[in-house]
Amino acid sequence: MNKEASNSTYVVETEALTKRFGERTVVRGVALRVPRGSAFGYLGPNGAGKTTLIRMLLGLTPASSGSMHLLGHPVPAERAQALARVGAIVEEPRFHGHLTGRENLGIAAAARDSAATSRIDASLERVGLTARADDRVRTYSLGMRQRLGIARCLIADPELLILDEPMNGLDPAGIQDFRAFVRSFVDEGGTIVLSSHLLDEVERTCDHVAIVDHGAIVAQGSIAELRGTGLVLYVEADDRERARAVLAASTDVERIVDDGNVLAVSILEPHVVPDLNRRLVEAGINVLRLEPQQASLEQRFLEITTRLEDAA
Amino acid sequence: MTALALPISRLVGADLLKLRRSISLNVVTAFLTIGAIVITITIMELLHLANPDAHGPVGGIRDLGHFAALVGLLGAVAAAIVGARVGAGDMDAGAYRDLVVTGRSRLSLYLSRFAGGAAFLLPFVAVAYTIAAASSVALAGSNTAPDTRLLALTGLWAVLDVMFFFVLAVAISVAFGTGSYAIGVLLALRLAVMPIVVSISALGIVRELMPVAAIESITPAAFGEAARMGPHIPMSTGAVAAVLVAWATLAVAFAGWRDVTRDA
Numbered sequence: 169m170n171k172e173a174s175n176s177t178y179v180v181e182t183e184a185l186t187k188r189f190g191e192r193t194v195v196r197g198v199a200l201r202v203p204r205g206s207a208f209g210y211l212g213p214n215g216a217g218k219t220t221l222i223r224m225l226l227g228l229t230p231a232s233s234g235s236m237h238l239l240g241h242p243v244p245a246e247r248a249q250a251l252a253r254v255g256a257i258v259e260e261p262r263f264h265g266h267l268t269g270r271e272n273l274g275i276a277a278a279a280r281d282s283a284a285t286s287r288i289d290a291s292l293e294r295v296g297l298t299a300r301a302d303d304r305v306r307t308y309s310l311g312m313r314q315r316l317g318i319a320r321c322l323i324a325d326p327e328l329l330i331l332d333e334p335m336n337g338l339d340p341a342g343i344q345d346f347r348a349f350v351r352s353f354v355d356e357g358g359t360i361v362l363s364s365h366l367l368d369e370v371e372r373t374c375d376h377v378a379i380v381d382h383g384a385i386v387a388q389g390s391i392a393e394l395r396g397t398g399l400v401l402y403v404e405a406d407d408r409e410r411a412r413a414v415l416a417a418s419t420d421v422e423r424i425v426d427d428g429n430v431l432a433v434s435i436l437e438p439h440v441v442p443d444l445n446r447r448l449v450e451a452g453i454n455v456l457r458l459e460p461q462q463a464s465l466e467q468r469f470l471e472i473t474t475r476l477e478d479a480a
Numbered sequence: 481m482t483a484l485a486l487p488i489s490r491l492v493g494a495d496l497l498k499l500r501r502s503i504s505l506n507v508v509t510a511f512l513t514i515g516a517i518v519i520t521i522t523i524m525e526l527l528h529l530a531n532p533d534a535h536g537p538v539g540g541i542r543d544l545g546h547f548a549a550l551v552g553l554l555g556a557v558a559a560a561i562v563g564a565r566v567g568a569g570d571m572d573a574g575a576y577r578d579l580v581v582t583g584r585s586r587l588s589l590y591l592s593r594f595a596g597g598a599a600f601l602l603p604f605v606a607v608a609y610t611i612a613a614a615s616s617v618a619l620a621g622s623n624t625a626p627d628t629r630l631l632a633l634t635g636l637w638a639v640l641d642v643m644f645f646f647v648l649a650v651a652i653s654v655a656f657g658t659g660s661y662a663i664g665v666l667l668a669l670r671l672a673v674m675p676i677v678v679s680i681s682a683l684g685i686v687r688e689l690m691p692v693a694a695i696e697s698i699t700p701a702a703f704g705e706a707a708r709m710g711p712h713i714p715m716s717t718g719a720v721a722a723v724l725v726a727w728a729t730l731a732v733a734f735a736g737w738r739d740v741t742r743d744a
Binding site (some may be wrong): 223224225226228229247248249250251252255256257258261262263264266267271272274275276278279280282320324 | 490491493494497498501502503531559569570573574577580581582583585589626721724743
């Protein structure tokens with residue numbers, strides 16, 4: 169029994185999804201849940217298996233094992249129905265350079281339902297390419313090709329956009345435009361899955377995230393959940409090693425990461441900062457800097473991946 | 481059936497657009513088909529006008545055979561180029577995956593390329609043959625002009641020759657996933673491997689399995705040696721059909737399987 173697309177809470181659901189290339193396992197037992205109406209970041213370092221997972225979802229390569237649902241449809245069994253309302257860019261958007269932007273969209277529209285052709289003008293307008301729509305794509309910059317790639321997704325009138333490293337090649341203005349596009353698409357009820365290795369960008373653009381490392385999801389949830397309520401206390405002292413030992417002895421300290429000249433100390437509550445300062449001073453350590461900050465996704469990512477490396 | 485046919489017709493239009501908008505492809509195809517026949521007829525007519533005793537009239541049945549052979553040979557080269565372009569154009573451009581992610585079945589994407597490519601190539605071949613046929617009648621002079629039946633039969637024969645190699649070109653390019661190798665392989669098959677195999681009489685029945693032998697064996701008899709480019713191996717119409725259909729079916733089926741199952 170298929171779940172109805174309109175009723176499914178998650179637009180992407182995978183269970184124990186695995187992809188092997190010979191002896192090498194690239195995606196390991198991934199259970200991904202992408203909530204409807206979210207901007208979802210699929211975050212991981214290069215080579216973590218992000219693109220391979222996207223390729224499996226889109227039917228570009230078969231899974232070795234596990235199951236997938238897109239918009240409530242099992243794939244690959246109901247791939248056509250599922251992908252009819254999905255727009256996707258895998259790696260970088262590619263086009264026929266000898267055709268115009270509008271003609272390239274026409275080709276993509278021919279592969280979709282007949283209404284797709286009527287959405288070409290609106291899609292071009294939305295990504296700001298109307299003025300260049302009748303120029304050959306070979307004259308487009310990389311940023312313009314990225315925008316044309318988005319326009320190609322939009323002609324499907326998608327419920328879900330799956331974008332693989334969409335910020336590649338965008339200049340700062342293009343990145344800002346892209347962030348605005350993501351917000352407006354989500355505000356209109358759409359869902360975006362955005363794979364990236366840029367933690368800062370995912371944190372700015374997305375509201376949910378899955379962190380993937382070595383092909384496996386190591387954490388997923390809302391950005392706020394993953395960040396946690398924890399703080400990071402940046403400590404700079406004249407004797408970093410002794411300072412580290414003193415702080416490590418405190419039960420209020422969760423973890424210490426030596427970040428060059430600064431110790432990044434994970435703490436749960438801000439009120440422990442004076443106590444930690446007192447301990448350092450009483451130990452005869454000169455404190456040069458003591459700065460509490462809300463933990464960023466990057467710190468959580470480093471904590472999680474460092475913990476995994478320690479455990480390995 | 482209508483639901484299936486209508487979307488495929490849009491895909492065919494899209495494939496045709498990719499070819500029509502390529503200036504270089506239009507120039508090369510026009511040169512190999514229309515240009516080649518116009519240049520050949522022009523040179524022959526100039527030679528005839530300059531020295532009618534040494535060079536007879538350009539038209540007539542015999543020269544129709546020459547023209548048809550030329551349309552078939554260079555048409556096959558054009559077919560290799562067009563077939564490779566339409567078969568692997570999306571893959572060469574890196575745009576194939578963007579069509580696959582639309583959810584459209586890979587089989588319909590695959591089949592539409594044959595129709596789109598044929599829609600592009602056929603008019604060039606038709607115009608080239610029409611010029612050849614018209615010249616063979618209009619410039620016949622003292623030679624016997626071909627009748628309508630022979631003109632029609634010869635046209636079908638030339639189109640069969642070209643379109644057979646077009647189908648192979650599409651299939652080979654899809655199987656390889658790139659057009660450049662496919663052009664090389666097909667030209668090697670058409671211009672070297674198959675003629676060599678056909679010319680080795682010791683190979684016996686193996687020679688009959690070569691499409692060039694099959695196509696040559698159904699050359700309209702009225703041409704005699706005029707349209708022949710290799711040894712004549714007599715074959716029944718059934719055997720000719722079996723050889724051509726077997727080659728085309730195997731190539732199309734293998735390439736289709738490869739296209740549907742490959743990582744996009």
